[in-house]
Amino acid sequence: MRRYLQLILLLTMTTTSALSQSDFKTQQLKFERVKTAYDQKWDNLKNELSKKGVDGPFKLFMTAYKSEGKLEVWLQTESQKQYKHFKTYNFCEHSGTLGPKTKEGDRQTPEGFYHISAFNPKSNFYLSLGINYPNSVDRLRSGEDKPGSDIYIHGSCVTIGCIPLTDEKIKEVYVLAVEARNSGQTNIPVYIFPFKMTERNFKKHTAQYPIQTKFWQSLQPGYAYFEKNRTLPKVIQVKGNYLTK
Template structure:
């Protein structure tokens, strides 16, 4: 589906310069970085920020939260719309089920050679996913990527992935070796929980656990 990236998170001294060797990344920086830097300045963020990504499947929203290295709490920077959806509410359990995962992840791959322009891989399946999948193949290769197609990933269009990819590079280049990505079925207020459990009662135990993660961030503006 996607070509494997040549650069990993093992970390040479200047990750950004490595990524700029790829034409897609160079183009993204030329088009998007001046405007992003202006927006960072207007919203009082410094260049040496940490990044947190939250995604909400039902709402089709991906949020970018930033925190200056000296600050304890993240603040919302930008929100992007999914450009397509796949599957239904509930976690991914096996290969080819078309489901977008739900859970606590982090970015583990930067792919400047993606078929979908640029892509950021998440560490699906994690330990919880493997346990849930049992004897089934849980699948793999879950990305935040460009384009408007998906079979379980989170697409944002080519234009929007340029910004998200750049922000992830900047965070990684500032020594954030793990960029957290939390994928929720919906904004996990109690009202939303009650409404969605009517149709998906089988996910109650998992969603109640995931709601603790959601509530922690809502209270402390810091991922658990």
């Protein structure tokens, strides 16, 4: 009897989890801006997805490059072993310089390995996707200073440390994120690099920003792993830096 009740409880929890995932899109569509984004962008996105061989649910991964001002969107379906590049969006505006964000008000865009932590359908910047800054690396690097918070990929064309894409572009990115989340992807990675971390670029930028050399050395293996394998590396946070395993 006890095992029977445990089985019923497990099935109930599984069903509830599945419903909560599939309900995410339904809840988001109750917001006017999300509905508008779907009305304006989803049909074209579905056509583009089909041309790329993405005909079913997908996982989403985003990587941003500050120097180049690019946000790349990568997708992976259940039948694919690797992520495939889908689209690249240009930053609409930049803030700060190369190097990580270390304190509140420094106008820096963070650098590191993050994930989407919030969907904001009523953002002051049309639609926005929050990232989990500050993480433990950021907090340790900030020392006694407040590290700041509220870092988003968003619409509009202003920034004091976020990644603005314009309203039209965030509609597409937001819809893709909702679709991924609705399909069960609770952790949507967002990697933010100071630049495309090739050896040539690394030498160029560390010559200009030598103080960032050690930190950037902790970012580069994660960049190189994905470039080589098109799968996500295992990255852990250690003493103010990152370690790729």
